[in-house]
Amino acid sequence: MGLAERKAAKQFEETLYPKLKKDLEAAARFEVPVEVDWASLTAEGYAELYAEAWPQVYFTPLIGALEALGQDDLGREFLRGALKRVVIRNSSSNSSASSIASFQDGVLTLDHEPVTNVDQVDDRKEAIRKTLEAAPELPNPYTGDSLRSFLEADAQGVDAVLYALLRITTRERAGVPLFLPRATLSLRSGRVITGIVREMLEDRREGRAILLQTPREGGYSQEDVSIIPAGTIESVTIHDVVWFGELRRDSVPVPSLLELRRQLIAMEARLRAVLEGPLEVSLAPGVNPASAEELRALGFLAERVREVVASLAKDEIGRTALREKVKRIQLRTDAQASVTVSNGTLELVSGLRPVTWQTRQELEQVLQKAL
Secondary structure (H helix, E strand, O other), X not given: OOHHHHHHHHHHHHHHHHHHHHHHHXXXXXXXXXXXXXXXXXXXXXXXXXXXXXXXXXXXXHHHHHHHHOOOHHHHHHHHHHOOEEEEEOOOOOOOHHHOEXXXXXXXXXXXXXXXXXXXXXXXXXXHHHHHHOOOOOOOOOOOOOOHHHHHOOOOOHHHHHHHHHHHHHHHHOOOOEOOOOEEEEEOOOOEEEEEEEEEEEEOOOEEEEEEEEOOOOOOOOOEEEEEEHHHEEEEEEOOHHHOOOEOOOOOOOOOHHHHHHHHHHHHHXXXXXXXXXXXXXXXXXXXXXXXXXXXXXXXXXXXXXXXXXXXXXXXXXXXXXXXXXOEEEEXXXXXXEEEEEOOEEEEEEEOOHHHOOOHHHHHHHHHHHO
């Protein structure tokens, strides 16, 4: 770094940076600590570009991202609670707008070459916004105990495993997008057959039988179905066991906490219009979900609750019952799902495991009884 670069950097720090720092804090609505590694920003031979390039590379996109996130009270509350510090540097020779930002433990780091791709301001703004708002990632199912989901089902014995498979299939048909694991049934005759357990058939004369669906393969256009007497099954092999009781990949997105809170605000507005009366919709007191599993479960539950309440309010009897008994709707997660109505509060609890999530039909039945 030569004398010209040092002078240009110092001039920027003393004349332009204070105004940019004020604009940044105005966008965030609170004082944000900022650390700038000036030495790493001083590209050799480009001193005359600092005054134009640095704002466009770092500060203008950052200010725009904070303004976008802080457009409402929820966004401003999120920023105030999440953003602890901003670090600006050029340490990785990164020139990609999509890779400018990282966010960990409350520290937002912007790492980008200082005079490269200067005009990609909007792309950097969007990358910073997405990084700040990003939802936590779900754990990789292939790391850790691959049998965890199966063991949590607590299925002891062949019969219990068959009923656990049947429960997955039943809930998948009812609207929970669960992955349907394949099972190989070994029969006392020595025959083995692989498919998806679809039904448990009951006949007074012949007893119980498994309806096993074999997905199409080998160019055949139709699927096969086998009826297997339960008493002839000697053992069960579960395939794709890591996905036992889990959702199909990418079937239910994980919302960020900010997205979830905005979902609840929108839900509140829609249900107020449907009920033609006051209503509060929120997370239960003290609930601040941080894990991907919690956020995903609450997002799914919120949408089902919106559907069920809107459906119950279609007729005057349902609308009146809801207006009289429900002043608040609160959501949270726990080991098992539940629904209670008490003192004007409708509390809905979702289990964390997708196989325990309540379907729309189940919620509707429970609510009709509670009201």
